[in-house]
Each structure stands twice: as C-alpha cells, then as structure tokens.
Amino acid sequence: MRKESIEFLETYLNNVSPTGFEHSGQKIWLDYLSPYIDEQFTDTYGTAVGVINPGHDYKVVIEAHADEISWFVNYISDDGYLYVIRNGGSDWQIAPSMRCKVHCEGGQIVDGVFGWPAVHVRMGKDPETKPENVCVDLGCSNKQEVLDKGVHIGAVVVFEADMKILNERYIVGRALDNRMGGFMIAEVARKIKEEKLELPFSLYVVNSVQEEIGLRGAEMISRRINPDVAICTDVTHDTYAPLYNKKLQGDTQCGKGAVVTYGPAVQNKLLQHIIASAKESEISIQRNAVSRSTGTDTDSFAYSGKGVASALISLPLKYMHTTVEMVQFDDVQSCIDLMYASLKRLPSGEDFSYFK
Numbered sequence: 001m002r003k004e005s006i007e008f009l010e011t012y013l014n015n016v017s018p019t020g021f022e023h024s025g026q027k028i029w030l031d032y033l034s035p036y037i038d039e040q041f042t043d044t045y046g047t048a049v050g051v052i053n054p055g056h057d058y059k060v061v062i063e064a065h066a067d068e069i070s071w072f073v074n075y076i077s078d079d080g081y082l083y084v085i086r087n088g089g090s091d092w093q094i095a096p097s098m099r100c101k102v103h104c105e106g107g108q109i110v111d112g113v114f115g116w117p118a119v120h121v122r123m124g125k126d127p128e129t130k131p132e133n134v135c136v137d138l139g140c141s142n143k144q145e146v147l148d149k150g151v152h153i154g155a156v157v158v159f160e161a162d163m164k165i166l167n168e169r170y171i172v173g174r175a176l177d178n179r180m181g182g183f184m185i186a187e188v189a190r191k192i193k194e195e196k197l198e199l200p201f202s203l204y205v206v207n208s209v210q211e212e213i214g215l216r217g218a219e220m221i222s223r224r225i226n227p228d229v230a231i232c233t234d235v236t237h238d239t240y241a242p243l244y245n246k247k248l249q250g251d252t253q254c255g256k257g258a259v260v261t262y263g264p265a266v267q268n269k270l271l272q273h274i275i276a277s278a279k280e281s282e283i284s285i286q287r288n289a290v291s292r293s294t295g296t297d298t299d300s301f302a303y304s305g306k307g308v309a310s311a312l313i314s315l316p317l318k319y320m321h322t323t324v325e326m327v328q329f330d331d332v333q334s335c336i337d338l339m340y341a342s343l344k345r346l347p348s349g350e351d352f353s354y355f356k
Contacts, residue, residue: 001329005190008032009183013163013173016103018070018156019088022046022209025066025179029207033186036193037205047221050189050205058201058348061230062188062339063218064181065211065297068174069321071157073102073136076147080140082112084157085131088212091321093129098323099160100136108150112138112157161323169328170254176325180315181233182207184332188339197340200348201228211297218297222304229270229309229346230301231339235327236261236288236314250288252316254327257284257334259314265294265302267309269352274311277341283334288314309352313338 012032017025026048030040037050048066069088076082082102086092096116101109115137117127127133136157140146163173171180189205191197204225208217211234222230239246240253252259260274278285293299294312302310315335318326 001333005183005187008186009171010163012183013175013179016101016158017066017068017175017179018158019067019210019212021103021156022066026207026209029066029182029186033189033205036186036189043221043224045217045220046209047217048207049221049225052189052192052203052205053199054202056200056202056348059204059225059227059229060201060343060346061204061206061225061227061301062185062343063206063208063230063232063297063301064185065178065209065217065234066182066207067209067212067217068158068177068179069212073151073153073155073157076143076151076153078143080138080142080146081115082136082138082146082151082157083132084134084136087156089321092131092134094322095134096129100157101160102136102138102151103156103158104150104152105155106150110138110149110151112136159323166326170326171329171332172324172326174323174325176317176327177235177320178211178233180235180317180327180332184233184315184335184339187336188343191336191340192343197344199343201346203343208297215297215300218300219304222301222308226305227301227308229350229352230298231270231274231311231313231342232296232298232301233313233315233335233339234296234298235317235320235325237320238316238318241318252286252288254316254318254331256286256316257331258338259286259288259316261288261290261294261298261312261314263290263294264292265299266311267302267352270309270311273346274313274338274342277345278338280345281337281341283338283341285334285338286316
C-alpha cells in the first residue's frame with residue numbers, strides 16, 4: 001500500500017469522531033478524497049459525499065460509516081469523579097484502566113483515566129464491571145475543579161489508543177469500525193481516477209454518520225440521493241479469534257479476503273454480480289449469512305424509498321468495539337479491489353428486478 005495512503009489512514013484513525021460529533025473526521029476524509037471526485041456535499045447531520053461523474057439519472061452509491069463509539073459525561077460527583085453513559089455500543093467491561101480524553105464544548109481536551117480498584121481489594125464480584133460503576137478520574141479533588149477545566153454534562157469521552165502496525169501485517173487501533181470503510185471507499189475513488197475508469201453512471205462516495213446508534217445517517221442520505229444501487233462496506237467478526245462460536249457466528253477469518261453477505265436486505269442479483277466480479281478478477285472472497293438484518297447501513301439503503309438494490313462487502317476484524325481492533329492489509333486491499341471490480345462491470349440502467 002502506498003505511503004500517502006498509509007499516512008492518510010493513520011491521521012484518519014487517530015482523529016476523534018464520536019457518533020454525533022463526526023465533523024473533524026469528515027473534513028480529513030473529504031480533504032483526502034477531493035482530488036478524486038468532481039463534486040462534494042454534506043448534509044444537515046454531517047454525512048459527507050463525494051460525487052464522480054455527476055448528472056446521470058442512474059445513481060450508484062459506495063458507502064461506509066464515519067462515527068465511532070464513545071461515552072457521554074452523565075454525572076459529576078462532589079469529589080470530582082465523572083460517571084458516563086454509552087454513546088453507541090461502548091463496552092464498559094474493557095473501560096477500567098483505560099486512558100481517555102474528554103472533549104468539551106469550549107474546545108478543551110482534558111486527559112483522564114477510567115479508574116478501578118485493585119484486584120486484591122475486590123471481594124468476588126463486588127464491584128462488578130457494569131455501567132454504573134465505571135468512572136473517569138481527571139486527577140481533580142472536587143466538582144468545582146472539574147468544572148473549571150471546562151468539563152460539563154454531555155462532554156464526550158473517547159479512549160486514547162492510536163494506530164499501530166503489528167507484525168507488518170495487521171493495522172491495530174480504535175475505530176477501525178468503520179473508519180477502515182471510509183478509507184477503502186476513498187481508495188476506490190482514487191483508483192477510478194488514476195486508472196481513468198469511465199463510469200456510465202453517477203457514483204456517490206458516501207461516508208455516513210450515526211451508524212452506531214441505529215443507522216441514522218444512512219437513513220437520511222439514502223432519501224436525499226435516491227440511488228438505484230448501494231454497495232455498503234463495514235467490518236465483520238474474525239470468528240477464529242478466541243471465544244467465538246463458528247456454528248453460531250459463521251466462518252470468517254482475517255487474511256482470507258473480503259466477506260460477502262447473504263440475507264433479506266441483500267439484493268441477490270446484485271450479490272451475484274459482486275461474486276461474478278470477484279471470480280472474473282480473481283479476488284478471494286468469504287461468505288457470511290444473517291438471519292434478519294445485516295446490522296449495517298445496508299439495511300437503511302435497502303429499505304429506503306421505493307427500495308434500493310443493496311449489498312454488503314465486509315472487512316474481517318478482530319476484537320470489535322475495543323481499543324485493539326485488528327485488520328489485515330491484504331483484506332483491506334481485497335475489499336478495495338472487489339468494490340472497484342463490481343463498479344467496473346456495472347452497466348448504466350441495470351435493473352436488478354427478478355422479473356426483468
């Protein structure tokens with residue numbers, strides 16, 4: 001992977017973009033994307049869109065989501081401790097002993113730690129690791145000292161964990177779910193530009209907000225764009241990591257390529273188009289199935305308006321919703337190549353109806 005792409009990825013991953021506060025990450029993303037698109041816009045809540053080949057009636061979306069899980073300050077005790085509630089699917093069991101930063105309205109960023117009593121003073125499960133016992137210590141001795149730092153109810157708390165490369169193979173960090181998706185769709189746009197691919201349709205490169213609290217950004221932007229086709233990308237579990245059950249959670253592994261998903265929200269003719277594109281371009285893929293929803297922005301696009309032919313390409317990932325999420329470089333490239341190959345083979349006006 002080229003040096004400039006890695007530099008962008010590191011800057012993008014290390015930036016803080018919690019659900020509802022994605023604007024700084026969106027700016028980084030749009031700045032990188034700008035040379036490879038013809039137009040760009042953002043919506044009311046901050047979803048960012050780059051358009052390639054605008055003006056065509058037939059509209060295709062490639063999409064990721066930009067937001068990361070975090071915490072809100074919910075209570076400040078008289079002795080200066082912060083108690084938090086989740087913003088998205090934050091895991092309170094991993095919080096104790098983590099370093100964090102508190103982002104305040106005035107622009108202040110205050111360092112803190114998630115405190116926890118020593119193992120030898122805890123009796124059995126008292127205290128349990130549960131939401132009401134998780135607290136942040138800013139090194140303050142009282143509530144007024146906390147307030148003087150600019151910390152307030154509603155301030156956003158984010159774990160401190162910068163990107164690392166492990167064994168020259170894995171990217172490690174927080175918010176790979178799903179900033180890796182934003183990186184991959186930007187790289188698809190770059191590849192289209194550099195290889196001078198002439199698309200017979202308008203392509204919307206979409207980085208949606210608020211996926212982590214219910215796919216809300218995709219819901220809004222899908223109505224605005226009203227696309228004919230949406231190829232979404234997100235992460236999925238490496239079920240070869242410890243404590244997974246392949247019989248229940250599927251058989252997908254880092255290093256074996258992009259994952260395509262079968263499920264009600266996935267339009268089967270579009271899925272077969274993607275699989276055929278993988279075969280033609282000799283791209284290794286894995287397969288996954290969901291019993292109801294995909295749990296990704298694919299669902300919002302699929303059921304938007306008159307119904308949008310939608311599919312999901314997923315990146316295998318270890319340790320989702322932790323500070324040490326892990327993905328392999330080869331899988332990242334596999335997802336990029338599969339999206340590009342699928343777009344390259346997609347004719348304008350393709351009708352994915354079963355009765356056409």
